[in-house]
Amino acid sequence: MSHPKIVYKGRGGEVDFTKPPLLYVTNSFADSEISISSEISSDGIGTYISQFQYVKNEFKISVVIWGDVTSVLNELSVIFMNDIRHNSPGKLYVNDTYINCYITASTKTNWNRYHEAVTVEFKIYAPTPLWILEKTYSFFNGVSSQNEDGFSFPISLPTHFASKVRPYIIEEPLYFDLLAKISFFGPAVNPTIWIDGRQFSVTGELLTGERIEIDQLTKSVVKITASGETINMFNSRLKSPSMFTALIFESGLVEYNRSFPIEIITYERLVEPIWK
Known part of the structure; x- marks a missing residue:
């Protein structure tokens, strides 16, 4: 499987996570989870399933940012916060499929001493957990x-x-x-x-x-x-x-x-x- 094309499209612009100055590292988009609601059978033997629910609505993507790190981070913040401020989700594309979502958090590690590179993990929340x-x-x-x-x-x-x-x-x-x-x-x-x-x-x-x-x-x-x-x-x-x-x-x-x-x-x- 080749590296996926991952692009976020929001009200304030687009972010290509697979294009410099962003270097894509990993993601959790392949994770999925189905919740099962079950009840005891009327004869008391075993259970029967009453409902399936798709509950996986939080994901992560990690990238390394190179170059003018602070400017890139500021630009990303404006794009992601624009959708949150308007309560209007952006679209996160993985190849040809997308999910409506918000970028809600970021964790930054491995800053180098000259702020020329940093590893960033973005947290993604999808109100409807379907692609x-x-x-x-x-x-x-x-x-x-x-x-x-x-x-x-x-x-x-x-x-x-x-x-x-x-x-x-x-x-x-x-x-x-x-x-x-x-x-x-x-x-x-x-x-x-x-x-x-x-x-x-x-x-x-x-x-x-x-x-x-x-x-x-x-x-x-x-x-x-x-x-x-x-x-x-x-x-x-x-x-x-x-x-x-x-x-x-x-x-x-x-x-x-x-x-x-x-x-x-x-x-x-x-x-x-x-x-x-």
């Missing part, structure tokens, strides 16, 4: 990927949209039911799709260059205009059944009238990062 792997599915039929003015996204559509007529399928998750972000791209009126027979719909009109995003992870529905303005569409969503409960996977079939482009980003939740 996320995002997969993107983009479906596009019969609509130009660029408008007459030739503007770039969000006016036009992402260049990776597929245009071939074929069944639209999303992949089966490894462990848990999927969460997803579903985007409708204009022009469209009352855009609607079905995933495994379950309806996702928003009442309203989308013009060319506009999109609606239904995000199950953040439980939000917004419209993004061509100018980048965000409009809350929460009350225009299909309310029953709820669009925010996880996708119970059957065949992964996506159905709609194919008159407008859609994009589905699935959030696959894992108990450990995916190693390479």
Whole structure:
């Protein structure tokens, strides 16, 4: 197994733990823990498991910082504290998977006498102890990927949209039911799709260059205009059944009238990062 790529992305910036002046040493991301709740069987023989709970939400990463140590430490502190101050977790990526978390503490050892190197162990807290792997599915039929003015996204559509007529399928998750972000791209009126027979719909009109995003992870529905303005569409969503409960996977079939482009980003939740 090669050394993982480890990057923290927060409100105040990014930190690459595997790039100078940081020299990655070790981490505890491979650790996982499942708590078991059990009760005595009714016949008094043995127990039965009533619940599994994923409880590993604290991790550590150690690095050596070289060079202008004090400046680097000050910069890291600003980035990490920005997320804590706003009560908004950053994303810690290990290769292609990430966990929403905060950097809550650091322990510094092995300072050299000229402060040109120091070993730092960072403590990481994840409110939800699951790693996320995002997969993107983009479906596009019969609509130009660029408008007459030739503007770039969000006016036009992402260049990776597929245009071939074929069944639209999303992949089966490894462990848990999927969460997803579903985007409708204009022009469209009352855009609607079905995933495994379950309806996702928003009442309203989308013009060319506009999109609606239904995000199950953040439980939000917004419209993004061509100018980048965000409009809350929460009350225009299909309310029953709820669009925010996880996708119970059957065949992964996506159905709609194919008159407008859609994009589905699935959030696959894992108990450990995916190693390479």
